[in-house]
Amino acid sequence: MTIRTIVGLAFTALALVSCGGRQPLKPVAGQELPAVPVGAATSPTAAQLMTPSTQARPQRNVELLTQSQKRQADEFDLPPEKQPQ
Structure with a gap:
């Protein structure tokens, strides 16, 4: 890169940074x-x-699983029924 390109990029970055306003929204x-x-x-x-x-x-939940636990039986976890053809 030439010096001219670097100066041009720096000037463009400075112009973009300075164009944002910090005023209350109305x-x-x-x-x-x-x-x-x-x-x-x-x-x-x-x-x-x-x-x-x-x-x-939402807040991030970073609680780690500290102890393995066996799943309890779920009476509603049934296999799908086959449809009669």
């Missing part, structure tokens, strides 16, 4: 936030709308 002029959800007292804020729920992003 609705577009003339539009409102979504309606108040059923059962909620107030309308959610922009920050609350951007935060993923637990269901959307």
Whole structure:
């Protein structure tokens, strides 16, 4: 790579990094936030709308199996029935 290419890539990276804004989110002029959800007292804020729920992003379970255990019998685990032809 030449020096010119490296300087060009560095300048492009700097321009891309500096173009992101850190301002609070606001609705577009003339539009409102979504309606108040059923059962909620107030309308959610922009920050609350951007935060993923637990269901959307569940916690990771890292508990290791420390002891082997034999499976218990399951009375509902039956083989499939053959259909009469």
